[in-house]
Amino acid sequence: MDTGTPAPRRRMRADARRNYERLLAEAAAAFGEHGADFSLEEIARRAGVANGTLYGHFPTRRALLEALMGDRMRTLAATGEELLAHPSPFDGLAAWARAAMAHTTLYRGLGATLMQAVEDETSELHTACKAVLAAGEGLVARARAAGEARPDVTAPDLYALVNAAAWAGEQSSALQAERLLAFGLDGFRAHPPSADDHIPGQR
Amino acid sequence: MDTGTPAPRRRMRADARRNYERLLAEAAAAFGEHGADFSLEEIARRAGVANGTLYGHFPTRRALLEALMGDRMRTLAATGEELLAHPSPFDGLAAWARAAMAHTTLYRGLGATLMQAVEDETSELHTACKAVLAAGEGLVARARAAGEARPDVTAPDLYALVNAAAWAGEQSSALQAERLLAFGLDGFRAHPPSADDHIPGQR
DNA sequence: ACCTGAACACCGTTCAAGT
DNA sequence: ACCTGAACACCGTTCAAGT
Numbered sequence: 017m018d019t020g021t022p023a024p025r026r027r028m029r030a031d032a033r034r035n036y037e038r039l040l041a042e043a044a045a046a047f048g049e050h051g052a053d054f055s056l057e058e059i060a061r062r063a064g065v066a067n068g069t070l071y072g073h074f075p076t077r078r079a080l081l082e083a084l085m086g087d088r089m090r091t092l093a094a095t096g097e098e099l100l101a102h103p104s105p106f107d108g109l110a111a112w113a114r115a116a117m118a119h120t121t122l123y124r125g126l127g128a129t130l131m132q133a134v135e136d137e138t139s140e141l142h143t144a145c146k147a148v149l150a151a152g153e154g155l156v157a158r159a160r161a162a163g164e165a166r167p168d169v170t171a172p173d174l175y176a177l178v179n180a181a182a183w184a185g186e187q188s189s190a191l192q193a194e195r196l197l198a199f200g201l202d203g204f205r206a207h208p209p210s211a212d213d214h215i216p217g218q219r
Numbered sequence: 220m221d222t223g224t225p226a227p228r229r230r231m232r233a234d235a236r237r238n239y240e241r242l243l244a245e246a247a248a249a250f251g252e253h254g255a256d257f258s259l260e261e262i263a264r265r266a267g268v269a270n271g272t273l274y275g276h277f278p279t280r281r282a283l284l285e286a287l288m289g290d291r292m293r294t295l296a297a298t299g300e301e302l303l304a305h306p307s308p309f310d311g312l313a314a315w316a317r318a319a320m321a322h323t324t325l326y327r328g329l330g331a332t333l334m335q336a337v338e339d340e341t342s343e344l345h346t347a348c349k350a351v352l353a354a355g356e357g358l359v360a361r362a363r364a365a366g367e368a369r370p371d372v373t374a375p376d377l378y379a380l381v382n383a384a385a386w387a388g389e390q391s392s393a394l395q396a397e398r399l400l401a402f403g404l405d406g407f408r409a410h411p412p413s414a415d416d417h418i419p420g421q422r
Numbered sequence: 423a424c425c426t427g428a429a430c431a432c433c434g435t436t437c438a439a440g441t
Numbered sequence: 442a443c444c445t446g447a448a449c450a451c452c453g454t455t456c457a458a459g460t
């Protein structure tokens with residue numbers, strides 16, 4: 017389960033702390049209902065603070081998202097490590113992929129931010145995304161080693177699949193997201209001995 | 220090859236026609252360089268017309284995109300019908316999927332519009348998207364009938380895969396888009412006799 | 423140390439007034 | 442028939458001035 021609102025790193029003045037938490041609460045509600053691109057100005061308005069106050073606490077939209085999502089993402093990474101103990105390497109990988117997609121689905125439009133953050137070191141979400149990617153890498157490596165996943169499947173492939181499927185789901189339906197994820201995962205699976213379709217670009 | 224700027228449906232006054240074409244040309248350039256979400260106001264500015272003139276010709280951004288993409292999309296649909304004659308049903312499907320993804324990639328951010336338009340009957344792109352979807356349906360049906368594609372793969376699955384892979388490519392790299400498409404297509408492939416992974420939701 | 427609110431430079435869309 | 446440009450209601454971001 018979740019630990020609720022994450023604590024700011026350091027001691028803050030009482031009024032500052034109160035503003036910080038109200039902003040976080042309003043942002044969570046607004047992002048949940050209208051997506052991660054919702055107006056920051058309107059969030060400040062709903063929290064009853066001036067827009068400058070929001071920027072004081074969260075200099076960028078990504079910083080706000082990190083405050084909302086950081087803990088969840090670290091939990092997801094931890095779940096990945098636990099799934100390394102799953103009896104079936106591929107099923108463990110698949111289960112984790114579904115959990116990861118559920119995280120991306122938290123706020124509509126989040127996938128793009130998560131995709132960019134993993135490559136952008138200046139993003140406040142970079143560290144959390146890297147942890148998620150590393151967890152995926154562990155699971156992919158294990159499935160590859162067991163001969164259950166293709167030898168050319170990478171962690172970035174898994175990361176991209178999860179976010180892309182979530183994106184597709186936002187455009188049409190949650191069912192479509194699940195289907196795309198399932199087909200993609202099946203494409204990751206090692207064939208018994210048969211046809212080797214070429215995946216471009218090995219990395 | 221392409222027929223160049225599409226003609227407006229009816230006779231127009233000479234100055235109107237000139238504005239129409241300048242708007243289209245500037246939009247093509249701007250969307251190509253900065254994506255399909257580029258400022259319409261700036262496009263009007265570059266075309267040397269008032270913003271109201273742009274809205275007069277193209278009441279919505281989708282109308283502008285339809286004028287730019289409609290012919291291309293109908294060509295893509297026609298290519299799909301030709302590929303029904305491909306010796307290998309699955310290879311024909313795969314070749315068409317790659318061509319479709321190339322279309323989505325024309326303007327950054329286009330995928331979302333194409334995904335929505337296929338379900339939104341009020342979208343100016345709806346008809347063109349439906350034609351593309353129908354072409355996909357033909358190829359998928361043939362590959363299913365030949366036992367080369369899973370029996371539960373649908374045209375919307377193919378459509379979603381193409382756009383989702385294109386989207387992922389925009390967030391990271393064109394190579395990632397190709398890889399995701401390849402893995403997804405491989406997931407569409409029928410297994411010889413073996414493991415049946417469950418794809419949710421049959422449609 | 424933190425907050426306020428105005429300032430700046432943008433958007434998309436509509437519509438009265440012109441020619 | 443078509444064009445213009447202002448009007449309206451929004452944005453994100455910055456920063457001087459306050460307490």
